[in-house]
Amino acid sequence: MSNQSETKKGITTREEDYSKWYLDVVEAADLAENSSVRGCMVIKPYGYALWENIQKILDAKFKETDVVNAYFPIFIPKSFFEREAEHVEHFAKECAVVTHHRLELDPATGKLNPAGPLEEPLIVRPTSETIIYDTYSRWVQSYRDLPLLINQWVNIVRWEMRTRVFLRTMEFLWQEGHTAHASRQEAEDRAKQMVLVYKDFLENYLAMPVLAGRKTEAEKFAGADYTLCVEAMMQDGKALQAGTSHMLGQNFAKSFNVSFLDEKGERQFVWQTSWGVSTRMIGGLIMTHGDDKGMIMPPKIAPLQAVLVTIFASEEEKKLTVEAAKELAEKLKAAGVIAKVDDRDERPGVKYFEWEKKGVPLRLEVGPKDVAKKQVIAVRRDNGEKAVIGVDEIVKQVKKLLESIQKNLFDRALKNQLANTKEIDDYSKFKKQLEENDVFISSHWCGSAQCEAQIKEETKATIRCIPFNNKAEKGKCLVCGQESKERVIFAKAY
Template sequence: MQLPPAQSLRSARTPAPPDPAFAPSPVHSAAMADERPAMPKAITRKSEDFDRWYTDTVRRAELADYAPVRGCMVIRPYGYALWERIQRALDDMLKRTGHENMYFPLLIPESYLLKEAEHVKGFAPEVAWVTQGGQKELEERLAIRPTSETIICSMFADWIHSYRDLPVLINQWANVMRWEKRTRLFLRTSEFLWQEAHTFHETHAQAAAEVDTGLECYRELAEEWLAIPVIPGRKTESEKFAGAEYTLSIEAMMSDGWALQSGTSHHLGQNFTRAYGISFSDRENVLQHPFQTSWGLSTRIIGGLIMAHGDDAGLVMPPRVAPIQVVVVPVTRSNDPEGAAAVDEACRRIAAEAGDVRLRVDRREGIRPGEKYAHWELRGVPLRLTVGARDLATGQVTVTRRVDGESWAEPLDGVAARLPALLDEVQARIRSRAEGLLRDRSVEVRSLDELREAFAERPVFANAPFCERPACEEAVTSAAHALTIRVLRRDRSGEVGRCLACGEASSEVALIARAY
């Protein structure tokens, strides 16, 4: 097969359309099908194959790659830098709300795990076990933590004695392992990184307030930092955490209309504290079991970030968590040393005046500007400054916004000082685009027929009055392919209606969607 001439290749590519997230390119697909070059320079089109687009993007943007063990991944420096940004934002919130970090061991004795019946039942299928140390078979096998409630309870049983010891508000940043059957980079890996907060309280109400605090931290992280609008709510009985009294979560819409559970917060009641024998003397000197919560947010959120904002050119990073916020690309000619010196001088000046802005000047030699543009677009860098002789002739630089491809000229003087404001605007645009998507693809339904209809064309977020009966949940989830009740919406709890399945009185609104 003949390779197409370079010209036709170039014309087949679509240079960052104005709204690339929703702009399919039939021209491109046709070209790819008939004369697909050996190594396509572009990643798979999002509209063509969302799953492949996702994996391509993660790998080509060098966020992560597969490791030799099934379901495990290596988080590469760019991906880890992103995680560190997320960690810092969330960790600050945790500290602000009174939580302290500590660390528990990776290995948990089997007997610890067995104490809470529901919990064991829930996690049994996905626990990985250590059975041997060196050459010796262990007397008791050790679980690689799938979560840490059990070990934490066992330890705090020794440390909590009085109401004066409460509340306990702790958190740990750790890795956990769940032997997953179907894995996907970031979204569902066997080992993942997360934060797990664990708290103990005197009263049920105090614990309930803490569950809300946790969820609010997640909402703030998602919306204010990651620019992902979320819908907070309560999980149905069938979807709640193993061993919890109830579970709250935030649900985000990915740009293909699927839902991603992006953070969960559990009220554990006294289920674990009773099972693990944690008790305290209350203010009347009566022995009580404390009320407990736990909540976690994982590297999965990175998958959410990618799928919520990314487009055909790759990632779109919200500036507040972008490892690199601004990239400066110098454009010079080799036969114009004076021009090159001026460009270099301008780049230095911008870098020097950038202050806290995370800015990088791409001085790599022998790489043409166009390739650098593509390189940083793939990585989602929010703003690009192009600095060439043409710009400097009029005392300007060219600014290009990743999210929508908009380009304009800014005076070189003081441009560095204006970057924070420009980045804020980018943050707002990314968020409002995501909010627009959520709005456009949310529908209200009142019956199973309407539900089916709503999903006939494409995945949506369907809201419906729901009575919470398991039989009705079953009816809802089997009404169309792969439906799930994501949450009972927080913001609409108490809304009077008639259940979409049985028609009986209801006071909750279910968010129904297909989910990752």
């Protein structure tokens, strides 16, 4: 809400304290805030508008691949979790447990206490494999019922102890796709297809270059055969897992008896995938593009693409500039540009400052002289460049600038990623590098969980992914010196 009382506080610079900078930007850009419930965030209207844009674009991409949406219960009976061993082991540590179904007044204390204990506790979904596959076990009977290609957009609860708005919160919003197939190959193809949908979305809309690849056994989803992922680099050289797609094999199918009669009349278990991205991506978006002035929104996802800021020193000038700005805004809107006029009685600097913090890609200044000259001054948020645009050309020029900003943001992020990815073959250099500053390190690894664990223990770096189409290259494992046939990507991660 642009009309809420302004926070006067400045933004910590990235150099000073990157973590603090991040929180300052979230606040300054009016995206979200912590609520009174520990670890739960309030997504404010401007932040939610960004999520709505993300939903709209991704949802259309899912539907293009024949996925449909549905809705499954938020509560999962405890016993469902217990059916898949790896799954429950992972999620038991961090789940909100509903044990009662009403509150009752204690006359002695005047307080309300939980009452109506449940026979079986219910878990607030930390992910929905179990409840969905229980349903699928009834929906799938024959090969003709397959594939099932279903997604849901919902809220999720994981009881995190250390939370950070967007990046790690007790409650977050996400989508989770759940598919069931008649063959292993079809499921594998789907898992790969969806991680590539995420890569396309992240790169071409959020302007976030990502590495797509496969997780190691230690880093895969609890209950999956294997996990594919997209990993983005933040400006500080740390990694952010931006989306995952799991090949579940027949693990859950066996636990929940999701089976079908094949064309020969034989009973088979289905092959499954699940895949998701969450509001966490917004955290990644901020840390990829933001600068010391605040947020920078890639135009293709921006809730507001161009703001027309009127500049005036008198009522007469106000009338003149606001009228001109409104006319231009209508022109832009008719051409599909999300534009808005800022006609508030504030000094220009105050207005500029606000839209900069919010990361609006393009500012169009409309002063009395500009009106006289039939022009506006366009100022790019990404690099501060100014340009004079004649009003007759406004639609064409604004669109061109927005495209250029979109491209520049991606290029800049990619340049950062490439500049901060290093090939290192020596473990002491590897450790030294991560003590100095965070980067992605491409190193040889023998494939053993032990070496992986030792590196994590000693450096906090984990294997982010084994990239798709990785180059075959003989080498020696960083830690044990055993033979390795390819490099993998190490980094510290959010």
